[in-house]
Amino acid sequence: MASHDALDFLLSRVSVSRVGGELPSTDALQKIFTAALRAPDHAGLKPWRYLKVAGEQREKLGELFVSAKLQDDPQLDQAAIDKLKKKPLRAPLVIVVIASIQDHPKVPEIEQMLSAGASTQNMLLAAHMQGIGAMWRTGSMTYHSRVREGLGVAQNEKIIGFIYLGSIEGKTRLVPEIKVGEYVTDWN
Secondary structure, eight states: OOHHHHHHHHHHOOOOSOEESSOOOHHHHHHHHHHHTTSOOGGGOOOEEEEEEETTHHHHHHHHHHHHHHHHOTTOOHHHHHHHHHGGGGSSEEEEEEEEOOOOSSSOHHHHHHHHHHHHHHHHHHHHHTTOEEEEEOSHHHHOHHHHHHTTOOTTEEEEEEEEEEEEOSOOOOOOOOOGGGTOOOOO
């Protein structure tokens, strides 16, 4: 692929809110995870790990979300319960991205978190370049202690988000115009 083609892909990436279909192929997922592992990584710590949630496990994740929300609000109505149950069913594959923070004299936690975030962005880009729809979602379940416990997230770990992957359904959003000059200035 010519470098200008890669740049065009980068500049055209948008989150895809409606995904479905079948699981991405083993080859496509291998490329997505390999791209994730190429993220900037001070001291080569690889401060991340990924959980794949597919098939019936998505229903189990929905039940975990409900359990967490009921812990906070025992009076939760049925409509809210049903909505939470369905969240992981919005895609054939949900990847839970987890930052695994390690004690290191030269690499503080913030750098490891940023590295895990960069690995997540690489996953989104690799999916986009293969025509796979992807959406990075967070929200209250990302930070909930019951969800962390249910997913086996250790004390030194933090959930970065949930990546929803699948075939693009419907139209994708138009790439919004970005005015670079609003964000970039010369230092004087």
